Amino acid sequence: MVSSGKGGRRMIRAVFFDIDGTLMPFGAPGIPESTQAALDALTLRGIDRVIATGRHTTEIDLLPIRDVPFDAWITLNGQLCYDGQGRIFFENPLTGPEGLLQLFHEKRIPVMLVEKDRMYINFVNEKVIAAQLDIATPVPEVGEYQGASIYQAIVYVTREEQAEMARRIGDKQITRWNDRAVDIVEKGASKVTGIEKYLALKGYRREETVAFGDGENDVEMLRYVHIGVAMGNARQTVKQAADRVTASAEEDGIMKGLHELGLI
Known part of the structure; x- marks a missing residue:
C-alpha cells in the first residue's frame, strides 16, 4: 500500500480506473488477464479499486467488466455514483437543461x-x-x-x-x-466530483489516491489524485496532465503501472 511519488512516500488507499482504453483495450472482448490479476492483487493489499467512467450503468451491463467486483462505481463522469452494493451515494442532475x-x-x-x-x-x-x-x-x-x-x-x-x-x-x-x-x-463537474464524494464517504485523503486513464475526460482526475497515471495509448495532452505514463492497455499497462508504484 506504500507508494513513492510527488510529496514522498504515502499510504495509498484507493485506485480509480477509467474503463475504455484503460481497463479494457479498445475492441477487446474483455479485460486482459494481467489486468484482472492486478485488480485481485490490489484487493489482497487492502486497497480499494474504484471505477471512474463516463459510461452509464446500462452500458456497463453490456460489457464483460460488469462481472468484476469494484468497491464503487463513479459513472457519468461523476454525476451518478454507486457503492459496491449498488446503492447511490451521490447524484448531480443537470440544472437548466x-x-x-x-x-x-x-x-x-x-x-x-x-x-x-x-x-x-x-x-x-x-x-x-x-x-x-x-x-x-x-x-x-x-x-x-x-x-x-x-x-x-x-x-x-x-x-x-x-x-x-x-x-x-x-x-x-x-x-x-x-x-x-x-x-x-x-459546469465544473467531472470525475473528480465523484472521487471527492467517495473520499468523504470513506474518510480517505486526496494524498492517498492513484488514478489510471487515457481520455480527455480523465485529465481532471489525473491532475487531482496524488499520482495520476496515463496509459501509453493516451493522447499527448492526457500524458502531459499525468505524473507518470505506463504501457498501453494492450501491453499490460495496468499491471506494469501498479507494480512500478509498488502497489502490487
Whole structure:
C-alpha cells in the first residue's frame, strides 16, 4: 500500500480506473488477464479499486467488466455514483437543461439524453454509429424526453462544430471523449466530483489516491489524485496532465503501472 511519488512516500488507499482504453483495450472482448490479476492483487493489499467512467450503468451491463467486483462505481463522469452494493451515494442532475432540450427536439444534430435508468437519442446518423463503434457499444435507442432528470448529455459533434453547440446550451461542462462526440454535465463537474464524494464517504485523503486513464475526460482526475497515471495509448495532452505514463492497455499497462508504484 506504500507508494513513492510527488510529496514522498504515502499510504495509498484507493485506485480509480477509467474503463475504455484503460481497463479494457479498445475492441477487446474483455479485460486482459494481467489486468484482472492486478485488480485481485490490489484487493489482497487492502486497497480499494474504484471505477471512474463516463459510461452509464446500462452500458456497463453490456460489457464483460460488469462481472468484476469494484468497491464503487463513479459513472457519468461523476454525476451518478454507486457503492459496491449498488446503492447511490451521490447524484448531480443537470440544472437548466432547456438549451440541450431545444437541440434534442430540433433533431438537427444527434443528442443523447442520459437519465438515472434510461438513455436515448433523438436520431441516429453515421457519426453516431462510428462513435459508438469506437467504444464497442450498441447504438442507443431513439426515444422522447418525458420530463425526468437528466444527468448527462452526449452530443455528436466534431471539434469544428463544438463552439456553436456550446453557445446554445449555456454554461455547462463539455468534455470530449471522441473526435465525433462530447459529454455534457454540470459546469465544473467531472470525475473528480465523484472521487471527492467517495473520499468523504470513506474518510480517505486526496494524498492517498492513484488514478489510471487515457481520455480527455480523465485529465481532471489525473491532475487531482496524488499520482495520476496515463496509459501509453493516451493522447499527448492526457500524458502531459499525468505524473507518470505506463504501457498501453494492450501491453499490460495496468499491471506494469501498479507494480512500478509498488502497489502490487
